[in-house]
Amino acid sequence: MQDWTVYLSGEIHTDWRGQIEEQSRALGLPVRFTAPVTDHPASDDCGASILGHEDTKFWYDHKGAKLNAIRTRSLLAAADIVVVRFGDKYKQWNAAFDAGYASALGKSLIVLHDPSLTHPLKEVDAAALAVAEKPEQVVQILKYVINGELDRT
Template sequence: MELTVYLAGEIHSDWRSEIKEKAKALQLPLSFVGPMENHERSDNIGEEILGKQPDAVFKDDAASDLNNLRTEVLMQKADLVIALFGEKYKQWNTAMDASAAIAKGKPVILIRPRELHHPLKELSNKANVTVETVNQALKALSYIYDTE
């Protein structure tokens, strides 16, 4: 049984590649989807599709419409969501995506460092599983396939 996993979280580091490589090494039958990882394209997609916008606010709004469309479609198709909260970047999109997944009834694995326990306690309690590392998230995914 192959599962589709939506990888929600910041797009500045290579955490998605780490999950994909480790899942492949474990031979887990998973496919992965997620937000546009090319930050420049994500920021410019509104103008790429709709044309030049009058100012930065309109440019951001147009890009956000298209990025939200992408997220909605891919998350709806996903069987499970992994939402990573890192320590370096603001995590507004991660919180929004994790909350949307929970509202849709999607199973959620939340990855967050121990230091973010307090600000994420309510979200952690709504997620199915909260872990601190990518490796722990992969062990949780592996457990789905264990037979003994």
């Protein structure tokens, strides 16, 4: 069986990616995980650090966003499944953009968020093939769609 590629997009302030990766490894799932740059300062500063400083914040951010988009677009396009996590601490406009981009590419989209975000994310949820509340639910989804195995509880 070939490996599946799963892109893990979204908030970077909790260990949800590590939980999904660890649990998937423990189950022996044939999955290769990819993600955006999760080092927040590196993600913010990459454009100006590589291409030259900008005095105007708009252009400083613009350079960084474009460099980050090279990675994001490439990895989203290569993914079999895209998981987008929305946290409750910050507005994740980039996560919403990634979800829309994945949907436009016809990718299988799994959205992960707390039930308190159901209303503000209703359009994103409507585009998803699954909406989970916990990382372990994402792992169970992966186990089911990859192996056809369902843990009945």
